[in-house]
Amino acid sequence: MTGELRRTALHDKHVAGRGRMVPFAGWEMPVQYTGIVEEALAVRERAGMFDVSHMGRLFVSGADAGRLLRRALSYNVLALSPGQGHYTMLCNEDGGILDDPYCFRLGPARWMLIPNAATNEQDIAHLRDLTAPGWDARLDDRHESTVMLAVQGPRALEFMGDITGTEVLAGLERRQITEALLGGHKATISRTGYTGEDGVEVVAAFDAGRELWDRLLAAGVTPSGLGARDALRLEAALALYGQDITAGTNPYEAGLGWTVSLDDGEDFVGRAALAVLKANVTRRLACLVAEERGGVFRPGQPLRREGEAVGVLTSGGHSPVLGASIGMGYVPRALAAPGTALAVEVRGRPVRAVTVKRPFVRGAA
Amino acid sequence: MPETPQDLKYSKEHEWVRMEDGDIAVIGITDFAQDMLGDIVFLQLPEEGSVIAQMAKIGEIESVKSVSDLFTPVSGEVTARNTAAIDAPEVVNSAPYGDGWLLRIRMSHPAELEQLLTAEEYEAHTAAQG
Numbered sequence: 157m158t159g160e161l162r163r164t165a166l167h168d169k170h171v172a173g174r175g176r177m178v179p180f181a182g183w184e185m186p187v188q189y190t191g192i193v194e195e196a197l198a199v200r201e202r203a204g205m206f207d208v209s210h211m212g213r214l215f216v217s218g219a220d221a222g223r224l225l226r227r228a229l230s231y232n233v234l235a236l237s238p239g240q241g242h243y244t245m246l247c248n249e250d251g252g253i254l255d256d257p258y259c260f261r262l263g264p265a266r267w268m269l270i271p272n273a274a275t276n277e278q279d280i281a282h283l284r285d286l287t288a289p290g291w292d293a294r295l296d297d298r299h300e301s302t303v304m305l306a307v308q309g310p311r312a313l314e315f316m317g318d319i320t321g322t323e324v325l326a327g328l329e330r331r332q333i334t335e336a337l338l339g340g341h342k343a344t345i346s347r348t349g350y351t352g353e354d355g356v357e358v359v360a361a362f363d364a365g366r367e368l369w370d371r372l373l374a375a376g377v378t379p380s381g382l383g384a385r386d387a388l389r390l391e392a393a394l395a396l397y398g399q400d401i402t403a404g405t406n407p408y409e410a411g412l413g414w415t416v417s418l419d420d421g422e423d424f425v426g427r428a429a430l431a432v433l434k435a436n437v438t439r440r441l442a443c444l445v446a447e448e449r450g451g452v453f454r455p456g457q458p459l460r461r462e463g464e465a466v467g468v469l470t471s472g473g474h475s476p477v478l479g480a481s482i483g484m485g486y487v488p489r490a491l492a493a494p495g496t497a498l499a500v501e502v503r504g505r506p507v508r509a510v511t512v513k514r515p516f517v518r519g520a521a
Numbered sequence: 522m523p524e525t526p527q528d529l530k531y532s533k534e535h536e537w538v539r540m541e542d543g544d545i546a547v548i549g550i551t552d553f554a555q556d557m558l559g560d561i562v563f564l565q566l567p568e569e570g571s572v573i574a575q576m577a578k579i580g581e582i583e584s585v586k587s588v589s590d591l592f593t594p595v596s597g598e599v600t601a602r603n604t605a606a607i608d609a610p611e612v613v614n615s616a617p618y619g620d621g622w623l624l625r626i627r628m629s630h631p632a633e634l635e636q637l638l639t640a641e642e643y644e645a646h647t648a649a650q651g
Binding site for chain 1: 559560562581585586607611614
């Protein structure tokens with residue numbers, strides 16, 4: 157990583173709010189304000205807000221926009237009605253995962269894709285490569301002209317509704333998206349998130365996003381950093397791209413087969429390989445909970461079954477809700493069944509763990 | 522600003538020492554250290570009766586974010602370890618100089634205290650660390 161870290165339009169607010177700023181995927185982002193556990197519990201019990209402006213916001217429009225996205229993505233996004241969204245994989249020809257963008261259909265020929273920060277440029281180049289000559293599909297990368305906020309928690313919609321007016325959120329179901337005026341500019345509000353809780357994600361113009369942050373803060377929504385976001389997504393057993401899913405993993409072994417549409421008759425990158433992989437799953441991403449104290453589970457720690465190496469943790473951490481170490485890692489399929497006794501090797505010491513059904517913590521979403 | 526009580530001695534590795542009757546020293550980590558670590562969730566401490574040498578690694582202190590080695594500022598025999606803190610390590614965050622103490626040590630070389638920092642010196646040391 158070279159060059160200067162990029163700053164979001166909310167940077168000064170994080171600093172003023174005593175956010176501890178760290179480098180993340182080329183951006184300077186708050187890892188925490190008051191404390192990771194406190195922030196994570198605020199989201200579980202009430203509402204928290206996250207600046208996720210480092211994520212991509214790629215608007216795709218034109219008569220062939222849908223066709224282009226169907227060619228690139230694992231999920232049949234053509235089946236989405238305007239106002240609907242779905243989690244999807246962007247795969248290579250081998251069925252390996254290049255990114256896991258959320259895809260929203262805004263209108264008949266307008267879409268919004270949410271790539272990861274680290275894969276945004278690569279996804280855009282990939283989509284350009286897949287655009288056939290003569291296709292009408294325009295790519296508009298708005299991640300440097302807008303902010304993106306996630307407001308999450310059982311009371312998130314109540315706090316948002318107080319600001320936008322409840323009519324804006326009325327009838328907005330999970331995975332749906334609506335366009336509304338925020339501070340005089342068009343913004344998108346989707347009922348989605350990465351915490352396992354109910355809530356919304358908002359893409360708005362700089363000024364509107366900054367005002368929204370201030371008003372949510374004044375209303376008592378807890379500013380939360382990337383540390384809490386990681387703890388919450390792990391409790392919800394949501395995969396992190398670059399750790400749990402990579403070009404070396406496929407959607408089926410990751411438990412993400414529900415994001416792959418093989419039966420709609422449309423071809424997409426990786427389809428042939430995925431059809432074969434679906435019938436040959438040899439390992440699974442297992443969820444593990446520590447059964448004793450012995451240190452925090454971290455990515456890279458070996459997994460053992462009766463002393464024998466059976467895998468490696470791809471994610472790990474302390475669960476604020478469970479008060480115990482939790483983690484995920486690929487193991488041979490038979491060992492991924494809930495109730496399997498394994499050990500995680502923490503700095504040379506085995507710590508007893510048991511596989512459980514996902515998620516670790518069930519929120520409202 | 523982190524607290525730095527005047528009546529304690531400090532190490533550059535962010536431990537504090539409080540003298541009790543006889544040659545007993547109580548040690549813990551400083552307010553500055555707990556704030557830097559963040560939410561503490563795991564402590565590994567030596568057993569009672571262990572003999573430990575000044576500046577040797579004696580255990581680990583782990584937060585949600587990271588793990589750090591724990592060093593002892595004085596040599597001696599461990600006469601007690603804080604089992605309440607082992608069971609609920611967050612007390613080290615909330616009361617680093619009180620209920621979040623770590624070990625009681627019967628010092629074998631009380632003269633080692635002379636090598637430790639005063640509160641003023643420790644504050645200067647942490648200010649330099651930013």
